[in-house]
Amino acid sequence: GIQVEQSPPDLILQEGANSTLRCNFSDSVNNLQWFHQNPWGQLINLFYIPSGTKQNGRLSATTVATERYSLLYISSSQTTDSGVYFCAVSDTGGFKTIFGAGTRLFVKA
Amino acid sequence: KAGVTQTPRYLIKTRGQQVTLSCSPISGHRSVSWYQQTPGQGLQFLFEYFSETQRNKGNFPGRFSGRQFSNSRSEMNVSTLELGDSALYLCASSRNNEQFFGPGTRLTVL
Numbered sequence: 001g002i003q004v005e006q007s008p009p010d011l012i013l014q015e016g017a018n019s020t021l022r023c024n025f026s027d028s029v030n031n032l033q034w035f036h037q038n039p040w041g042q043l044i045n046l047f048y049i050p051s052g053t054k055q056n057g058r059l060s061a062t063t064v065a066t067e068r069y070s071l072l073y074i075s076s077s078q079t080t081d082s083g084v085y086f087c088a089v090s091d092t093g094g095f096k097t098i099f100g101a102g103t104r105l106f107v108k109a
Numbered sequence: 110k111a112g113v114t115q116t117p118r119y120l121i122k123t124r125g126q127q128v129t130l131s132c133s134p135i136s137g138h139r140s141v142s143w144y145q146q147t148p149g150q151g152l153q154f155l156f157e158y159f160s161e162t163q164r165n166k167g168n169f170p171g172r173f174s175g176r177q178f179s180n181s182r183s184e185m186n187v188s189t190l191e192l193g194d195s196a197l198y199l200c201a202s203s204r205n206n207e208q209f210f211g212p213g214t215r216l217t218v219l
Contacts, residue, residue, distance in 0.1 A: 031206045041146075041197050043210040050206075086152065090206065095165035097142060097208065099152035 002027045002091055006100035013077050013107050021072040021103045023087030031090040032063050034072050036083050037102070043086070046072070077107045110136060113202050113211035121217045127188040130214045134181050134202030141183040142208065143175060146197040155198075158183055190218045 003026040013019055023032070034046040047054050047061040049070065054061055058077075063070040074081055084102040091098070114133045122128050134141050143155040154167040158177035175185040181202075187194055195218045201208040 033208060035210070041199075041213045041215070043199065043201075045207070045209060048207040088152075088208070093165070095157045095159075096167070097144075097154055097157075099144075099154075101151050 001096075002029065002089060002098050004087060004089055004098050004100040006085075006087055006103050008103060009101065011103060011105045013105065015077060015079060015107055015109050017077050017107075018073070018075045019077060019105070021074070021085055021087075021105075023070040023072070023089075023100055025068050025070075025087075025089050027068070028092055029065070029068075029089040030092050031097075032065075032070055033088045034061055034070070035086045035088065036081075037086060038083050046085075074105075077105075079107045079109050081105060082107050113200060113209055115198075115200050115211040115214050117214060118212065119215050119217075121219060122190050123219050124190055124192060126190050127186065128190060128216060129184055129186045130198055130200075130216075132183045132185075132200030132202075132211060134183070134200075135204075135209055138202035138204045138209075139181050140203045141177055141181065142201045142203070143183070143185050144199045144201070145169075146199060146213075147193075147195075152199070155185065187216075192218050194218050 005024045035043045049063045051065045060073045087100045140159045142157040156166045177183045197213045199213045201210045
């Protein structure tokens with residue numbers, strides 16, 4: 001099955017810093033999403049991005065499907081950005097979703 | 110539009126019991142997926158339903174089962190609970206491949 005690797009596993013930033021989170025996947029995928037899990041466990045949609053580039057405020061994402069990776073950029077980080085960021089992909093059948101292990105981000109004030 | 114809802118939010122059971130969790134998808138969404146999240150194993154896919162049919166299943170024992178009703182609401186059942194079943198169970202609904210998650214049910218097995 002598809003393997004999903006996220007890096008780095010942990011990241012500590014000073015408020016205001018920028019960061020790049022990476023998601024590598026081992027095979028062709030139908031879908032790719034980025035999520036932020038808050039301290040209460042809720043998974044919040046950030047981007048649905050099987051290919052191309054999208055931006056939403058301080059966050060942007062790029063997926064290069066042919067090279068099997070996606071990047072999530074966080075600019076001018078804030079303490080509220082802390083939490084775990086997950087990348088999730090669906091196989092070409094589209095009915096099974098595989099999550100990466102996540103990147104745990106802590107933003108210091 | 111209301112989001113995905115899951116009930117109950119918290120549950121405590123003892124080993125050997127069985128449990129049923131419920132998920133109501135976003136209106137108009139016909140696909141519902143279930144996931145188990147544990148500190149050791151991360152987020153793992155359990156199964157996916159569309160129009161009352163299970164289209165895919167993850168690598169879980171037969172004690173884990175699910176179903177979907179004609180109104181797209183879904184339930185999952187875990188029989189003969191084990192300590193290792195303690196986890197956050199998340200449900201997601203989707204229409205055009207983008208998944209939206211509910212708040213989860215936190216199950217503790219004592």
